[in-house]
Amino acid sequence: MTEQKRISNALKFEVTGQCPESRARAGVVTTAHGEIETPIFMPVGTLASVKSVSVEELKSCGAQIILGNTYHLYLRPGMEVIEHMKGQHRFMNWDRPILTDSGGFQFFSLAKLAKFSDEGVSFQSHIDGSRHLFTPEKAVEIQSILGSDIMMSLDWCIGHPADKRETLEALKKTTLWAKRGVTYWQEHGAPNALFGIVQGGMYKELRALSAEQLIDLDFPGYAVGGLSVGEPTELMYEMADHTVPLLPAGKPRYVMGVGTPQNLVELVGMGVDMFDCVMPSRNARNGQLFTEKGTINISNARFRLDDAPIDETCQCDTCRNYSRAYLRHLYKTRELLAYRLNTIHNLHFYLNLMKEVRQAIRTGTYLTFKRQFYSKLQE
C-alpha cells in the first residue's frame, strides 16, 4: 500500500502578525506562483479576465492573486484550449497565484439549470443548454488542468432563508464531496492546493458540524461559504464570528464572496485571511465608486463640473490622472474607457485597504485603524 500524500502539505501558511485585542492576524501564504500577504482581497476574474482591465493594470492596482471559475472556463473556452495553452496562467499571461472557485456557486446562482445528487451536479449550460455532469473528482481534475494554485472543493451553496433540513442536506453533500475531492487529489498527486468549504447556512450547530467534518480531512486551508446570500449583514457577521474561530489557526481562512469594504474590515477582526468579491469590479462598471468617505455614483449630476479626483487620498492611476467630471462624462457616454478607469480605481481601493489593514495588524494598531476607517466614512 502506497503512503498517501498529506493534502495539508500542499500549501504553506505562516502567521506573521497578530492583533492583541482582536482575532485579526497577518500572514503569508506560499503558493506555486509565489507568496501572497494576508489578509488579502482577490479580484474576481471569472473567465480568465478581471473584466475590463489587463493583467498589467491589475498588477499596478496591487493584485497579488486573482480568482478564476471552474464552471465558466470549463464551458468556455473549454478544457481543450486550456490544456493546449498549458494552463490558465500562461493562457491569460498572469504569473501570480490563481484561486479557482469550483463551480459550486454557479449551481446555486444558476439553480434552475442544476440537479444535485450524491454523484455530483448535473446541469445544463447557461450558454447553449447542453448537459454536463460535475462530480467532486471532476471539479478537482478541471482545476488541476487550469493550474490553479488554490483549488476549491465542490460544495453545495444554499441561499437564505433555508430550513434546517435543506441546510443539513447541503452540508452533508458538501462533506461527502470534500472527501471525494481529497481522495482524488491524493490518488492523482495534484501539485495544487485544495481548500474545503464550510457550509451550514445560518445554523450555528450546522456550521460547527460542517467545520468539524472538514477539519478531519486536513485541508491546507478552509473557506466559509454560503454567506452574503441574502441574509442581513448582522446575521452574516454572527455566522462568520461563530464559524471562523472553529477553523485551524495555522491555516488560511477564506470567506467567499464577501464583500463591502466595511465587511472586510469587520471580518478581518474575526480572523479571516482571504476574501473575494465581484463588488469592486462589477460596481465600477455600474458607476459606483468607492472612496474613504463612502461610495459615490459617478453618473450623478453633482459631478458634472467636479474637477477633483474620485478620492483625494487615492494613489491609483485613475485618481492621479482624471477628474470626476471627465469620468462622469465617460460613463454617461458609455465610453469603454469608463469601465476600465472605474475598475482600476475600485480594485486599487480594495487592495489598498487590505494593504493598510495588514500594516495596521503588523504594527498592532488594527483597532485604531478600524476606528479611523469608520470615522472617515461618517465625514
Next chain:
RNA sequence: GGUGGGGUUCCCGAGUGGUCAAAGGGAUCAGACUGUAAAUCUGACGGCUCAGCCUUCGGAGGUUCAAAUCCUCCCCCCACCA
C-alpha cells in the same frame, strides 16, 4: 404657384371620437449590485394642496354628452411638379 405628406408631452415616434397625461424608444434624474448568465437591473420622468384636481397633442374658432383624434380658417415644415 400647384399637388401630396406632415406638425403629439425635452428629442424621436405610436395614437385618428370616450378605456389618453397620451404606447415604445432615447435623453434626463435617482437607486440597486457581495465565491460575475451583470458595460446589468429597478424606479421616476406635465403640474399640484396628489386614491383627486388642473394644464397639454402648431394656432384660433366650431361640432359633440365627450376631441390629440371630426369640421373651418390661419401659421409652419417636407417631397415632387411648374
